[in-house]
Amino acid sequence: MITLLFRTLIYLVSAGIGLIVADLVLPGFQIQWDKWWGFVICIVIFAILQSILSPWIAKLADRYAPVLMGGIGIFSTLVALIVVVLLPIGGLRIVDVTGWLLGAVIVWLISAIGTVLLPLIFLKREVKERRKR
Numbered sequence: 001m002i003t004l005l006f007r008t009l010i011y012l013v014s015a016g017i018g019l020i021v022a023d024l025v026l027p028g029f030q031i032q033w034d035k036w037w038g039f040v041i042c043i044v045i046f047a048i049l050q051s052i053l054s055p056w057i058a059k060l061a062d063r064y065a066p067v068l069m070g071g072i073g074i075f076s077t078l079v080a081l082i083v084v085v086l087l088p089i090g091g092l093r094i095v096d097v098t099g100w101l102l103g104a105v106i107v108w109l110i111s112a113i114g115t116v117l118l119p120l121i122f123l124k125r126e127v128k129e130r131r132k133r
Contacts, residue, residue, distance in 0.1 A: 042087075
């Protein structure tokens with residue numbers, strides 16, 4: 001149970017970092033900081049959607065278009081971004097094609113790297129603390 005919570009927290013943090021990096025790099029990808037609570041809700045909904053959409057889209061692609069299997073993560077990120085932006089909660093706006101396409105790639109890439117590196121960072125700290133005891 002603790003492992004599941006740890007992985008969930010890591011994914012939420014990495015998704016948030018991915019969205020923030022896309023906001024910093026792309027002018028058409030805008031986090032609405034005046035609605036910070038909307039952004040937090042966007043991160044949670046995005047992470048839930050991404051977790052549900054990735055396996056489902058992979059199954060569809062495997063069945064109907066196996067050649068697309070390599071782009072499943074980016075495609076499911078794009079679909080999750082579309083849903084989050086369409087929600088009336090605010091927090092995230094994407095206003096141009098570059099924001100949509102490169103934003104999906106950036107968020108996907110940062111999230112993927114974050115889910116690999118963040119546990120290593122936290123586990124390294126935990127190991128050091130246990131060795132001190």
